Every structure is written in C-alpha cells, then in structure tokens.
Amino acid sequence: MYARFVIILCFTCISSVSWAKDILITNIRLIDGTGTPVRIASVRLRGDRIIAVGALKVMPGDSIVDGRGQVLAPGFIDSHSHHLGYLRRNPDALATASQGITTIVIGQDGDGLPMDSLQALLSGNRFAVNIASYTGHTMLRSEVMSDDDLNRPATDVELAKMRTMLSKEMTRGSLGLSTGLEYEGAFYSSRLEVVSLARVAAEFGGRYISHIRSEDLKMDEAVEEIIEIGRLTGMPVKISHIKLAARDDWGQAPRVIARLERARAEGIDITADAYPYTFWNSTLRVLFPDRRYSDTASARLAVEKLCDPDSSMLVRYLPEPAWEGRMLGEIARIRRESPAQTLLHLVARAAEYERTHPDVDGVEAIAGKSMTAGDVAAFLAWPHTNICSDGNAGRHPRGFGSFTRVLGRQVRESKLMSLEKAVHKMTGLTARHLGIRDRGLIRPGYLADLVLFDPDRVIDRATLEDSHALSDGIISVWVNGKRVYDAGRSTGIRSGRLVTRPVSVLKKH
Ligand SMILES: [Zn+2]
Numbered sequence: 001m002y003a004r005f006v007i008i009l010c011f012t013c014i015s016s017v018s019w020a021k022d023i024l025i026t027n028i029r030l031i032d033g034t035g036t037p038v039r040i041a042s043v044r045l046r047g048d049r050i051i052a053v054g055a056l057k058v059m060p061g062d063s064i065v066d067g068r069g070q071v072l073a074p075g076f077i078d079s080h081s082h083h084l085g086y087l088r089r090n091p092d093a094l095a096t097a098s099q100g101i102t103t104i105v106i107g108q109d110g111d112g113l114p115m116d117s118l119q120a121l122l123s124g125n126r127f128a129v130n131i132a133s134y135t136g137h138t139m140l141r142s143e144v145m146s147d148d149d150l151n152r153p154a155t156d157v158e159l160a161k162m163r164t165m166l167s168k169e170m171t172r173g174s175l176g177l178s179t180g181l182e183y184e185g186a187f188y189s190s191r192l193e194v195v196s197l198a199r200v201a202a203e204f205g206g207r208y209i210s211h212i213r214s215e216d217l218k219m220d221e222a223v224e225e226i227i228e229i230g231r232l233t234g235m236p237v238k239i240s241h242i243k244l245a246a247r248d249d250w251g252q253a254p255r256v257i258a259r260l261e262r263a264r265a266e267g268i269d270i271t272a273d274a275y276p277y278t279f280w281n282s283t284l285r286v287l288f289p290d291r292r293y294s295d296t297a298s299a300r301l302a303v304e305k306l307c308d309p310d311s312s313m314l315v316r317y318l319p320e321p322a323w324e325g326r327m328l329g330e331i332a333r334i335r336r337e338s339p340a341q342t343l344l345h346l347v348a349r350a351a352e353y354e355r356t357h358p359d360v361d362g363v364e365a366i367a368g369k370s371m372t373a374g375d376v377a378a379f380l381a382w383p384h385t386n387i388c389s390d391g392n393a394g395r396h397p398r399g400f401g402s403f404t405r406v407l408g409r410q411v412r413e414s415k416l417m418s419l420e421k422a423v424h425k426m427t428g429l430t431a432r433h434l435g436i437r438d439r440g441l442i443r444p445g446y447l448a449d450l451v452l453f454d455p456d457r458v459i460d461r462a463t464l465e466d467s468h469a470l471s472d473g474i475i476s477v478w479v480n481g482k483r484v485y486d487a488g489r490s491t492g493i494r495s496g497r498l499v500t501r502p503v504s505v506l507k508k509h
Contacts, residue, residue: 026058026065027069034424038420050443065476074427075478081389090393091128095393098471105434110139110180115133134174135169144158208237223259226239238270238273242256244375246305270384278369281315287306306370312368325395365394386433394467395464399462400468400469409459456473
C-alpha cells in the first residue's frame with residue numbers, strides 16, 4: 001500500500017511540474033508599446049515572462065497561439081481606476097479584461113487602502129488583473145483627524161503623524177501620494193500640508209498624482225498649485241483625468257496645454273491622464289465649488305455654467321431610487337421647478353438621508369455633462385497624457401469601455417492619433433509615468449501582460465443606459481503569462497498580482 005501511494009504521489013509531482021511549455025504567439029502584428037510602428041514578429045513566453053521577440057522558430061513542445069493576423073500589444077495599464085470594489089465581487093475582472101486592461105492603479109483622488117491591507121487582500125484573493133496603488137492624502141487625514149473633523153488644515157502634530165504613516169506606506173511599495181483636493185475631505189487642507197506630505201513621497205523616489213483643487217471655476221489656480229508642488233519637490237506630478245468642466249472655459253484646452261508645456265520647459269515633470277468621455281461621474285455636491293449647498297445663486301451657476309441639466313443623469317439616488325437614470329432637467333420638469341431648484345432639493349434630501357443613514361456610503365451620484373469633445377480630444381492627444389478610465393462598475397460607461405473607446409473612436413473613426421501612439425499611451429508611456437518597471441512593453445525580460453485585439457473591430461459598447469455592455473474586438477488577454485480572457489469570456493484564471501514601486505528606490509536621506 002505504502003509503495004503504491006508513493007508512486008501515485010510521484011506521478012502527481014511530475015505532472016504538476018511537467019516541463020512548463022513555452023507559449024509561442026505567432027501570426028501577429030506586433031505593437032510593442034514604445035510608439036514605434038507595427039511590425040511582424042512572434043513572441044515567446046516562459047512562465048510569467050516574455051523571453052523572446054522576433055522571427056522565432058517553433059520549438060518542440062511549444063504551445064502555439066495563432067494570432068490570426070491580429071494585433072498583439074502590451075496589456076493596458078489604467079493609471080486611474082476605482083475598480084477594486086467591483087473586483088471583490090467579480091475577481092474574474094470582466095470589466096477590465098474585456099477592454100484589454102491588465103493592471104489597474106488604485107488609491108486615487110486621495111482615497112484608498114493601506115498597503116498592508118491590500119497585500120492581505122491579494123494574498124488570499126487573486127484577481128484577473130494586477131493592482132498597484134498610491135497612498136491617499138484623505139485616507140491619511142481620516143485616520144489622523146477623524147472623519148467628521150476634516151474641514152480644516154491639519155495641525156503640526158497631525159501632519160507629523162501623517163508623514164510617518166506615509167513613510168511606512170512608501171516602504172511597502174506605494175507608488176506615491178494621491179490627493180483629491182476638490183473633495184470635502186481634503187479641500188480645506190493647506191498647500192503647506194500637501195507639500196509637506198508630497199516631500200515624503202519624493203524622498204522615497206515616489207510620485208504625486210492629483211484630482212486638482214478645481215476642474216472648473218478655479219482651474220487655472222489649481223493647475224498652478226500642482227505645478228508648484230512639482231517645482232518644490234522635484235518629483236513627477238500628474239493631473240488626474242484632466243478636463244475643462246466650466247462652460248466659460250470650453251475650447252481652452254490648448255491654453256492649458258501651453259501652460260503645462262511651459263512648466264515642462266522649466267524642468268517640471270508634469271503629465272496628465274484622461275478618459276474619452278464628455279461627462280464625468282461624481283457627487284451632486286461637486287457642482288458647488290464654493291461649498292454653499294443651499295445657496296440659490298450657486299445652484300443657478302451650477303446648472304448654467306458647470307453642467308448641462310438636460311444631458312446630466314442622476315445615476316444613483318438612494319432617497320428616491322425612481323429618479324435614478326433620469327436627467328436633472330427631466331426631474332425638474334416633473335417637479336415643475338427650475339433645474340437649480342431641483343438641484344438644491346436633491347442635495348438637501350441626500351444630506352438628510354446621510355444624516356439618518358450614517359453607515360451608508362455613496363448616497364447619490366451624477367454623470368455630469370460638462371466637457372466638449374474638442375477639449376477631450378486635445379487632452380487625449382497631448383504627448384504627455386496617458387489613457388485612464390477613472391472607472392468602476394457603476395453607471396458611467398467608462399468602467400467598461402474607456403480603452404476600447406479610444407481605439408475604436410479616437411483612433412479608427414476620428415484618426416486623432418495612430419494606433420501605435422494610442423497603444424503607447426495605454427502601456428509604455430503609462431508605465432513610465434507611474435514608475436512601474438518590467439511592464440508596459442513587449443520586450444524580453446518583461447512580464448507577460450498582453451492583449452490580442454482586432455484593430456478593425458475593436459469598439460466600446462457600454463453606454464449610460466447599458467453601462468456594463470462588453471466591448472467588441474478584444475480577443476485574448478494574458479496577465480503574468482496566463483490567459484485570463486478569451487473570446488468574450490473570462491477563463492477563470494486569476495493571475496493578477498500586487499505591483500509595487502521598485503524596492504531599489506531607497507530613501508535619499
Ligand atoms: Zn477624481
């Protein structure tokens with residue numbers, strides 16, 4: 001009995017370590033992520049890495065993937081994602097995989113999880129996508145100052161605590177500091193506080209990424225603030241989901257870009273990310289830049305200058321779920337009042353709901369139409385902008401369609417940029433902007449995050465009405481050498497990992 005048991009055990013060992021076959025992906029057009037022109041080549045994978053690229057011969061034992069003449073590119077890196085909540089419920093990551101994304105970057109807009117919680121989450125629970133994270137400024141504030149006391153700058157003692165916490169996060173592989181200065185949890189922080197924390201991230205060779213203090217009425221000042229943070233800290237700084245959301249600023253993207261170029265010429269490494277939609281998704285309260293939520297003049301300004309009520313959809317509204325899916329202007333007509341009055345009513349009722357349901361998060365959300373296609377295109381095309389989704393699995397279609405939308409609409413239909421350039425803005429450029437090594441290019445030694453797609457067919461299908469519709473044209477997706485998505489379906493393999501800042505970057509002093 002004993003001998004037989006041993007034999008069976010040995011067989012099991014042999015089959016599980018059986019000579020790991022190389023995967024040879026052939027018959028493809030290769031776009032390697034550097035921005036150089038498409039070329040004919042094959043790619044050999046061994047384990048989780050790319051080991052060869054070029055005119056490769058089939059070797060005995062190779063497992064061959066016939067690319068059928070389609071494009072193989074590095075897996076897309078989403079530099080601004082809110083998909084983690086979705087992944088906890090959907091570890092197969094259809095929302096991201098189906099648009100070709102292989103790495104998401106969370107900890108955005110000042111929020112996020114401590115790195116040890118993230119590590120613990122990923123050690124027990126693999127997802128079909130890699131995850132990297134920034135450390136959120138508002139998360140640090142909440143920890144140190146308590147959630148109901150954030151409407152002020154931090155004291156020196158609190159700031160010292162936050163600096164210590166951030167140092168710890170940086171040693172655990174955080175990419176840097178993220179802020180969401182337009183949101184209430186950080187809006188009242190001083191520039192001194194932000195710079196003091198940013199310096200900690202800089203000392204560790206980290207980066208700064210920011211939802212800046214205003215995307216509408218005080219956009220210029222907010223841009224100056226992030227430029228100044230880059231100047232003072234000397235580290236790369238990035239404007240999150242760059243946009244012009246005030247009607248009076250429409251068409252001004254070239255002026256903003258010229259300002260960013262001047263900062264770059266001065267030696268400040270400032271970049272941006274952007275998503276390809278003319279509407280955002282946030283709270284009703286961001287429509288009140290001066291934070292006077294019951295002021296009629298502010299509400300009027302919001303519906304006249306900051307969003308178009310007839311194309312801005314209330315996508316979440318727990319106090320009155322029947323309003324969900326309706327435009328702000330439509331609700332106003334039903335209620336027989338002006339859009340400004342309706343906005344005031346909705347905000348007040350949501351605040352009341354929050355008071356009576358203190359444990360409920362995300363009481364309301366609006367998809368606010370407030371950008372022009374021209375500005376969106378100009379920002380997407382700026383050579384220092386990489387593509388992001390800013391998405392989750394909510395009612396904004398960006399969570400399922402951002403990357404395929406750029407490939408289908410901006411590249412194929414509008415010819416805003418070449419396919420190679422667009423892929424670069426989703427891969428190699430993004431990795432460089434984030435300080436992520438060994439991903440973002442198809443190159444020997446790099447991790448095998450790959451996407452095979454049909455450039456003639458690729459397109460987003462998600463809309464405000466059907467925000468979870470899967471894209472067309474993404475054929476296969478590999479994460480760390482394993483195929484996680486194929487022919488419109490998840491394969492059930494969850495080979496994503498935590499991606500950290502390279503540990504070789506040590507604190508400078
Ligand atoms: Zn944001």
